[in-house]
Amino acid sequence: MDILVLIGRILFAALFLASAANHLAQRKAMAGYAAAKGVPAAGAAMAAGTLVLLLGGLSVLLGIWADLGALLLAVFLVPTTVLMHAFWKEDDPGARQQEMIHFQKDLALAGASLMLFALISYAGHELGLTLTGPLFAIR
Template sequence: MDVLVLIGRILFVLLFLNSAVGHLTMTRTLAGYAESRGVPAAFAATAGSGVLMAAGALSVLLGVWADLGALLLAVFLFPTALLMHAFWKEGDAQARQTETVAFLKDISLGGAALMLIAFFSYAGHDLGLTITGPLFRIS
């Protein structure tokens, strides 16, 4: 089971690591897009979300307080879904569909992150292939 959990951790964080690199290397460009979506303090939000994704993804990947890492990813995902992918504001049908898919992706990944918080908090000390046990205790 340890190897399956490790493979799952690796696959789960690929999107976040890739996005974090983009947020941290193309901050100004991505901040312009965030600003066009109405995000306040777009530059700071873009850089901060890059750091949040990197920290959360590395925590889950390496198994260093992986429950906290999953929480950081959930904290990123739910507001991002609401702020960046507000499909209900789109007038164009194609744009609405694109934003609906992105919104649902973020909400679904947020749900998976919540499950990971519970999983790592509950079974974290019994899992192999992690550096630390969980930070939180869920019984």
């Protein structure tokens, strides 16, 4: 089971680390997009979001307090999903559909992050193939 969880962690973290790299490479454009979506203090929010993506993704990937990393990703995803993909505000049917797809995808990723948090917190040191054990202990 350890190897399957490791492969899952790698695949899961890759999405968030690639997103963090994109946020860094496209800082101005991403901040402008967030501002257009009504995100307050868009530049600061983008910087904080990028840091959370990077820390959470690396934590899950490397298995350094991977439960905390998964929790950070969930905390990032929930408000981001609501603020950035508010499909109910779209008038154009095509745009509404695209935002709904992104909303549902990000909500599912938040759910997966919470499940990963619970798995790692519950399994503890028995999980294996991590650099540290979990920070939290759910029993």
